[in-house]
Amino acid sequence: MIYLDNAATTMIKPQPVIDAVVAAMTSMGNASRGAHGSALQASRTVYDARCKLAKLFGCKSPDHVIFTCNSTESLNIAITGAIPAGSHVISTDLEHNSVLRPLYRLEEEQGVKLSFVPADKQGNIDYADFEKLITPETSAIVCTHASNLLGTKLDLVRIGQIAKAHNLLLIVDASQTAGAANIDIEAMNIDILCFTGHKGLMGPQGTGGLCVRDGLTLRPFKVGGSGIQSYNKHQPVEFPSCLEAGTLNGHGIAGLSAALDYLEEVTVEAIEAKEHALMMRFYEGVSKIEGVTVYGDFTQPRTAIVTLNIRDYDSSMVSDALSEDYGIATRAGAHCAPRLHQALGTTAQGAIRFSISWFNTEEEIDEAIRAVAELAVEE
Amino acid sequence: MKAKEPALIVTFANTPDAIAMETFCKQNDLPGRLIPIPGALKAGCGLAWKAPADHEALFTEKMNAAGTKYASIQVIEL
Numbered sequence: 001m002i003y004l005d006n007a008a009t010t011m012i013k014p015q016p017v018i019d020a021v022v023a024a025m026t027s028m029g030n031a032s033r034g035a036h037g038s039a040l041q042a043s044r045t046v047y048d049a050r051c052k053l054a055k056l057f058g059c060k061s062p063d064h065v066i067f068t069c070n071s072t073e074s075l076n077i078a079i080t081g082a083i084p085a086g087s088h089v090i091s092t093d094l095e096h097n098s099v100l101r102p103l104y105r106l107e108e109e110q111g112v113k114l115s116f117v118p119a120d121k122q123g124n125i126d127y128a129d130f131e132k133l134i135t136p137e138t139s140a141i142v143c144t145h146a147s148n149l150l151g152t153k154l155d156l157v158r159i160g161q162i163a164k165a166h167n168l169l170l171i172v173d174a175s176q177t178a179g180a181a182n183i184d185i186e187a188m189n190i191d192i193l194c195f196t197g198h199k200g201l202m203g204p205q206g207t208g209g210l211c212v213r214d215g216l217t218l219r220p221f222k223v224g225g226s227g228i229q230s231y232n233k234h235q236p237v238e239f240p241s242c243l244e245a246g247t248l249n250g251h252g253i254a255g256l257s258a259a260l261d262y263l264e265e266v267t268v269e270a271i272e273a274k275e276h277a278l279m280m281r282f283y284e285g286v287s288k289i290e291g292v293t294v295y296g297d298f299t300q301p302r303t304a305i306v307t308l309n310i311r312d313y314d315s316s317m318v319s320d321a322l323s324e325d326y327g328i329a330t331r332a333g334a335h336c337a338p339r340l341h342q343a344l345g346t347t348a349q350g351a352i353r354f355s356i357s358w359f360n361t362e363e364e365i366d367e368a369i370r371a372v373a374e375l376a377v378e379e
Numbered sequence: 380m381k382a383k384e385p386a387l388i389v390t391f392a393n394t395p396d397a398i399a400m401e402t403f404c405k406q407n408d409l410p411g412r413l414i415p416i417p418g419a420l421k422a423g424c425g426l427a428w429k430a431p432a433d434h435e436a437l438f439t440e441k442m443n444a445a446g447t448k449y450a451s452i453q454v455i456e457l
Contacts, residue, residue: 031394034415034424035413035426040413043394043398044401047394047395047398047399050395062395063393063395227425228424228425229425230424236393238392240395241393
């Protein structure tokens with residue numbers, strides 16, 4: 001199989017990630033739950049992973065790296081925990097439902113008002129729109145670092161400057177960029193960075209987290225066991241326990257820790273460069289094929305995604321043909337990105353997303369181009 | 380159970396601080412190990428660093444110099 005659905009999850013993992021999970025499952029106790037050898041080993045593993053993530057993202061305090069199951073959980077913690085009822089939030093048309101649905105819930109249940117920076121037909125936004133949408137009630141900007149549908153990357157330095165100038169919280173969904181592009185919390189003025197472990201970071205599914213700026217407090221999304229302060233009726237206020245009720249996915253975090261070692265060795269810069277080169281090879285190949293419509297602006301910064309349609313064919317049928325007839329894994333449909341599909345005019349047809357990883361090769365890309373060309377031949 | 384004897388006990392606000400202490404002690408050749416927090420100090424659960432009782436001044440000096448995060452440092456009978 002040629003796996004080109006890496007924006008959903010990077011299926012191919014570095015071998016040390018797999019080895020670390022297996023080792024953890026045969027030796028690891030419960031982190032922060034006791035002082036015997038296996039519990040301490042778990043606590044050390046989790047702490048090491050916190051330190052590595054803090055270093056990767058430029059987070060000053062490892063204890064402000066919070067582990068969750070995925071970006072969606074992180075975004076729910078951030079959005080429901082940091083945005084005041086009745087305030088106003090600015091987001092964008094590029095967002096995934098992991099951002100949109102928590103915001104819509106706040107709108108319905110907490111009287112939060114929402115505004116969205118619109119995307120044009122190429123998926124680009126006008127940064128001046130952020131300033132135009134700010135009102136006296138605006139409390140936060142919540143936005144993706146890169147669209148999961150088109151790969152369009154937002155300029156977080158610029159958005160961070162706007163947020164800082166207007167004293168707004170900046171909550172960022174880095175699902176598509178963590179491990180695949182450089183992120184610097186300080187330079188980008190990010191207050192809460194939400195990430196998943198199983199995409200660009202190449203760790204196991206069921207891992208993710210958020211980095212919270214020092215001095216920021218969030219109402220816990222869930223409360224419960226913490227391993228400390230057992231007679232306290234409330235969740236401890238100390239980070240990270242305040243936002244980590246219940247047993248962590250220690251086995252997954254062990255794998256994520258190994259993935260972070262791998263990333264440090266190969267470097268995010270090398271990954272980004274290789275993925276970008278493969279993406280451009282694919283884009284240049286498919287964009288010349290008659291009947292193929294490629295979406296997005298390839299002159300702008302982006303992640304390694306190429307999204308297209310063939311003629312007026314149902315995207316699901318094309319994706320199925322790619323899988324069944326060519327052994328190529330892609331993602332069709334709406335990609336949990338309703339507002340961007342509306343902006344592109346593709347709600348009915350959907351689109352076929354090809355998303356590339358560090359482990360893909362030029363040969364795989366060329367085979368995928370040939371497959372698209374064959375499917376595009378008019379009957 | 381062993382007979383009680385004085386021990387230096389360092390407590391922490393959270394588990395990451397306790398694990399960081401372990402790393403700090405290894406790097407600085409400071410003796411001791413992580414133990415469950417003694418009930419005499421705090422009912423509940425969590426981790427504490429146990430070291431020889433006569434090392435209080437050394438630990439205090441080194442930890443403060445390095446900015447190591449801890450909640451308390453004291454000698455108790457354990």
